[in-house]
Amino acid sequence: MIQAAGADSAIGQPNAIAMAFFFVFISITLGITFWAARRTHTTEHFYAAGRTITAGQNGFALAGDYMSAASFLGIAGLVSTTGFDGLIYSTGWLVGWPVVLFLIAEPLRNLGRYTFADVLAMRLGQTPVRIAAAVGTLATVTLYLIAQMVGAGGLIRLMFGFSYEHAIVLVGIVMIGYVLFGGMIATTWVQIVKAVLLMSGALLLAVLVLARFGMSPAALFAAAAERYGSEVLAPGKLVAKPMDAISLGLALMFGTAGLPHILMRFYTVPDARAARKSVFIATGLIGLFYLLTFILGFGAMVLVGPDTITAVDKGGNMAAPLLAELLGGTPFLGFIAAVAFATILAVVAGLTLSGAAALSHDLWVSVIRKGRAEPGEQLRVARVATLALGIVAVGLGITFKGQNVAFMVSLAFAIAASANFPALVLAIFWRRYTTAGAVTSMATGTIATLVLIYLSPTIQVDILGHSSAWFPLKNPALITLPLSFVAGMVVSLLTPEPAAAAGFTRLERQTHLGLEPE
């Protein structure tokens, strides 16, 4: 019953069925884009889908925006090669969502229009806080984009047999097409389609795995322990340094609440109540998905075997596709490959849109034009920014070819947790927050994170090959998150700003009412 897959995998060869699924997905999503383009006439449509997305739709879109290829392929691979240690990531990637709901989603919806900087600008000095927030947004988005693009190039090469560069350019063109023409409406529907595909693919795969073990997850885990020792069911060497685990946990938990592309989605629903409901739905979907990674990971460990998995790809990323091939043959492999592709496209589209909003809404319209943009100008600038960001993403993807970029996702989370999250929380909760405090907090969070990452073992030892690193932690959030809060609070107390306090009273009222329609 249990046997390892042979070396005759179709992975890495052009796969007709994968191509067919892929073209069906591209046709459907470009059809959606065409439909969405005819409904995208105003800035509010382009950034926020006219605020017409329902709570249920937004729940699926949030899940589609968040679950990247790293979580689908990466965690399944990690579990299949390390067992329990991989599961630590499955839980870590979920625990930020309740925080998003409790602290951020509703105030954000009622206090802003398109970007999280709107919330800060409502009570603080427009120009400085928008510049600082745009820097934090662009830093997060760029790092996340690099990781996604490099991952995309490698995966598509493995699954469709394209060259790395062709894969990157293809992802770039399709993604620019969605965002440029269809804006948030098309992006939302691409994310919904992707979430449905990803969930159904993972569910089907999990059921096929469990069918081999009498539908009992415990029997599956027992089989893993029998073959690879009971260590695979308990913490192992990945967590030899507890401080590393805690620091990464902080970045994941509070970084989710500072990711610009996630925050932006709350502007697409009609009101705070819908925003609230959409997080509940998204948390359920994402939680279910990460529970399924338990089954997929151990399934791949037992049925495919860690040696076969790492022989195909050192990082273990091909565990889920190999498992699909073993259980459902080439057709199922093709389906899962197309799902992975859809996953990447949906995430990069969301990232690009939020980066374009920071460039056009925060920097161009509010800072450069001081809010006096001509009608239609903001939309034109947003489209130019989309095109520019798309081209930059392709360029970065090609530049970083072959580099180890996995750390860039946790770096993006660290910046989101240390720059964006403290500023947002203090602006919403604290009357005495000031412009100088906000700028200090965001600048400290961004700069300290970048510097400490550079000094960390991730760069110094893993990439530069030095024998030791000046800063011991792989993820700096344990230091940078509190540092950013303290810097923001100390500077605020030193620079009293009556206008910001008055703005807080306005903010308190607005929290219940929402903004007037434009």
Next chain:
Amino acid sequence: MSQADSRLRNLDRARWRIALGLTGVMIFLYFGFIALVAFGRPLLAIQLVPGLSVGILLGAIVIVASWSLTWVYVRWANNVYDPAVRALLESGR
């Protein structure tokens, strides 16, 4: 400050107490789990039934508990907070 204003402010305080309290529970759950992973290896390695270790069970519980907490909050906000805010805003009109 009008009476409606001070009642609205009290309601706000209640919302922040709930929000911060639930955030605290979430932090306790997740970092408690991480602490056990770091320092409680023997406990997590115990198999309750063959295959199901305490570690795997707790990992699954953290995920289910996170979702349950969002459910608690959404129920409270829909059934208590929203009607109270609506009543206050209407009475203040």
